[in-house]
Amino acid sequence: MSGSLPPTRLGAVPDFELERFFDRFEFDLPYQLGSSDPQTLGLGELLAYADERQRQRWATLRLGYRTAAGDPDLRAAIAGLYPGRTSEDVLVAVGAAEALMLTFAASLAPGDRAIALTPAYQSLHEMPRAMGADLELVPVERAGGGWRFPFERLMDALRPGITALVLNTPHNPTGVAASAEQLATILRRCEDAGIRVIGDEVYRGLEWALPTPPSVTGLSDRAVAVGVTSKVYGLAGLRIGWLVTGDTDLRRRAMAIKDYTTLCAAGPSEVLATIAVSAHTALRDRTRALCEANMDALDAFVAARPDLVAWRRPAATTISVARIAAPLLARHGGDADAVLASWRGRAGVVVVPGPAFGCAADEFRLGFGRTDLPAAIQALSGAG
Numbered sequence: 201m202s203g204s205l206p207p208t209r210l211g212a213v214p215d216f217e218l219e220r221f222f223d224r225f226e227f228d229l230p231y232q233l234g235s236s237d238p239q240t241l242g243l244g245e246l247l248a249y250a251d252e253r254q255r256q257r258w259a260t261l262r263l264g265y266r267t268a269a270g271d272p273d274l275r276a277a278i279a280g281l282y283p284g285r286t287s288e289d290v291l292v293a294v295g296a297a298e299a300l301m302l303t304f305a306a307s308l309a310p311g312d313r314a315i316a317l318t319p320a321y322q323s324l325h326e327m328p329r330a331m332g333a334d335l336e337l338v339p340v341e342r343a344g345g346g347w348r349f350p351f352e353r354l355m356d357a358l359r360p361g362i363t364a365l366v367l368n369t370p371h372n373p374t375g376v377a378a379s380a381e382q383l384a385t386i387l388r389r390c391e392d393a394g395i396r397v398i399g400d401e402v403y404r405g406l407e408w409a410l411p412t413p414p415s416v417t418g419l420s421d422r423a424v425a426v427g428v429t430s431k432v433y434g435l436a437g438l439r440i441g442w443l444v445t446g447d448t449d450l451r452r453r454a455m456a457i458k459d460y461t462t463l464c465a466a467g468p469s470e471v472l473a474t475i476a477v478s479a480h481t482a483l484r485d486r487t488r489a490l491c492e493a494n495m496d497a498l499d500a501f502v503a504a505r506p507d508l509v510a511w512r513r514p515a516a517t518t519i520s521v522a523r524i525a526a527p528l529l530a531r532h533g534g535d536a537d538a539v540l541a542s543w544r545g546r547a548g549v550v551v552v553p554g555p556a557f558g559c560a561a562d563e564f565r566l567g568f569g570r571t572d573l574p575a576a577i578q579a580l581s582g583a584g
Contacts, residue, residue: 213330217556225550231576234552236519237436238487238569249479271470277477282444294462296402296428296441303424306453308333315357316366319558324366340374346512347374351382358389364396370403373557373565375514380413387419397423402431405484409515421446433476433483440473494568501577518569524562536561547583
């Protein structure tokens with residue numbers, strides 16, 4: 201028997217503001233300038249990375265149930281991304297959303313105390329609360345028109361009695377990231393204090409201003425790292441995520457919960473994800489090159505049209521928080537929603553309003569991983 205599981209109150213979760221927003225606007229307008237995933241690969245493009253065995257597996261795949269923990273080849277490929285971990289340390293999930301939910305459900309209970317950064321992807325706040333945990337928020341720091349990882353504030357918050365640290369680095373939506381030295385220091389403090397680190401690492405490998413640090417699961421056996429195929433690989437539609445941890449008991453509890461959620465991932469997605477993860481370096485470099493070119497284009501756009509948008513390059517990820525420039529906001533009577541509505545109506549450009557992440561009304565999430573970014577900012581310039 202798997203043993204008892206922490207009680208939850210999932211029925212109490214509020215609407216997911218980002219997902220409700222995308223449900224209205226994601227597929228009806230031509231330019232998605234707020235999306236976090238980079239340009240998607242086509243099926244033929246992905247299969248070009250497959251070796252002979254992977255092509256044979258794809259050609260002969262039977263569409264039945266899969267093993268709940270995940271395809272063995274996929275788990276082995278994922279483990280290869282985490283030095284010191286094996287396939288036994290990997291649990292495959294349906295997207296990072298399920299991996300996070302399983303992790304929170306398996307590790308938090310009513311009365312636990314957790315820490316998370318703010319602003320944040322909403323599930324990093326609402327899922328711990330849904331498990332009954334008390335959540336303390338540490339703000340990402342504003343610095344010089346951009347953002348800075350709040351290392352000192354975070355260290356101060358790691359007090360006795362804290363159960364878990366939800367550590368989103370590289371960070372959505374600001375694009376800040378902890379350095380290797382900062383991460384090691386945080387993990388040592390948490391180890392000493394008995395605090396579990398839950399690392400949302402879906403953008404790991406897309407650092408621009410610093411080297412890629414080690415995963416939290418390489419720094420602590422109790423830590424959990426969450427990854428996904430959507431951000432680094434440009435394969436959001438596969439709906440494959442994972443959690444990696446050396447904590448056998450946590451994986452057992454997460455597996456027991458998964459039996460009540462998705463049971464297993466889709467076979468075609470697992471085979472295709474195995475191809476992608478096996479080609480990690482090539483696909484990561486593809487995304488990096490596209491993002492770096494687009495950041496250059498954004499720099500030029502903001503320099504040419506400071507009356508429209510204020511923006512600074514982030515330290516990492518495919519996204520950042522930009523601001524509606526004061527002159528444009530004034531032309532719309534100070535109404536940020538009216539500005540974003542005019543961008544959608546006049547330019548066909550969708551960005552994500554800041555309040556969907558806990559940012560200010562005149563801020564928005566700007567994504568720079570799509571190939572049509574130059575056309576999108578040209579449309580914005582014409583509509584401004």
